[in-house]
Amino acid sequence: MQRMEAAWESRWEHVTQEVLHLGSRIQGLEDTKDQNEDRVLALEQQVSAHSKYFTLLRRDLDDVDNRGRRNNLRIRGFPEPQGPSEDIPALLRTLFNPLLQRPLEAPLLFDRAHRALRAKGAPSSAPRDIICRLHYYVDKERILMASRKTDLQDRMGNSLQVFPDLSWSTLQARRALRPLTQILQERQIRYRWGYPFSLTTVIDGESFFVSSPEDIPPLTSALGVTPLSIPDWFAIPSMIQNTGQVRPQRSRWQTPVKRRKPPQRPSDSPLSQLPTTPSSCG
Template sequence: MQRMETAWESRWEHMSQDVLHLGSRVQGLEDSKDQTENRVLALELQVSAHSKYFTLLRRDLDDVDNRGRRNNLRIRGLPEPQGPLEDIPTLLSSLFNPLLQRPLDAPLLFDRAHRALRAKGALSSAPRDIICRLHYYVDKERILMASRKSNLQDRFGNPLQVFPDLSWSTLQARKALRPLTQILQDRQIRYRWGYPFSLTTVIDGESFFVSSPEDISPLTSALGVAPLTVPDWFAIPSVTQNTGQVRPQRSRWQTPVKRKKPPQRSSDSPLNQLPNTPSSCG
């Protein structure tokens, strides 16, 4: 019994030391966990602040881009000629002067006028848009307002559409609000786009101003429709989750196989045995 007690005491002593060691390690892990949580919270606050600044920066950049396009117009529907050259300013003058009730040869100053900067499609595809910059902002506004009140057509009777030239971000934001604008159009409620990007409308004498996804809920409540889920068009795009799909890998580039040189003919070859002719060099 005495030997057994001595053995158990030694074992309990080793176990108690192991428990103390494990306790100290667990305490260290808990302290490290608390520090990690504090760092993660600080990083989340920092990322949230950066996201806010990034959103404001994108808004300002989009506003600058749109202000640089204030004198631009986009004309859709003009067929492309078969020839390589096209006098676009003269063509636009012949369209816009009758629209403004001016003489056909009245001067209309363009800074630039060209087709959309993409490859020319097939003959059956839609023609590329024409983008022009008028020198005077007043002319651009008059043309835009007159095109909304009349059916603009080319000399072949094709219907034409005239739009203000907007930045890609603004077009994507308007596309995101298409479900909301469709409801307004179905109910014949007038609305207006503003700069920087915004949507303004009046319902039962109350004005609504939409410049971010958070402003949509009051407008849908006033319309009596279900809330719309619209992505934040100026926020940082969300990181797509891993779907488990393996992306196709490109085949590794290899140097082309060198062509094998034809075997050299020996001096004993019959083709190399030429008749003895006098040298032309004398």
């Protein structure tokens, strides 16, 4: 019995030490887990703050881009000539001067005027837009307002359209709000776009201002429609949204290694093959 008790005591002492060791390890894991949770919470707060700053930065950048395009107009529908070049300023004068009730040859100052910067398509494809920058902002506004009241056509009878030249981000944001603008158009409710990007409308004497997805629920509630699921057009770039594919990376260009000629032995040198003659200038 004494030997059995001694054996059991030694075993229990060993088990007790293992349990204490496991308890200390579990306590360490729990402490590490609490520290990781605190770190993850801090990272989530930091990422949320960075997301807000990123959104504000994109808004400001888009605003700067649009303000740099304030004097620009985009004309759609002008057929492209078959020749290598065309006089776009003269072509635009014949279009804009009648809108401004001026003679056809009246001077109209352009800072620049060109086709959209992309490759020319096939003859059957749609012509590239013409983008022009007028020197005076007043002329641009008068042309834009007059074009909204007139059905524009060129000399060949092709229908033309004149738009303000907007940044790509603003166009994507307007495209994201298309479900909302379609409801407003169906109900014949007037709305207007503002700078920086915003949508303003009046319903039953109450003004609504939409500049972010958080401003949409009050407007849909006033319209009496179900809430619209519209993503944040500034927080998530449309080019990477809803795409799980990774763009393939190009292999880095490297300078081709020049072949090194093997060193020539003195006997293989071309000079060594020449006949040895006494020097004439000795």
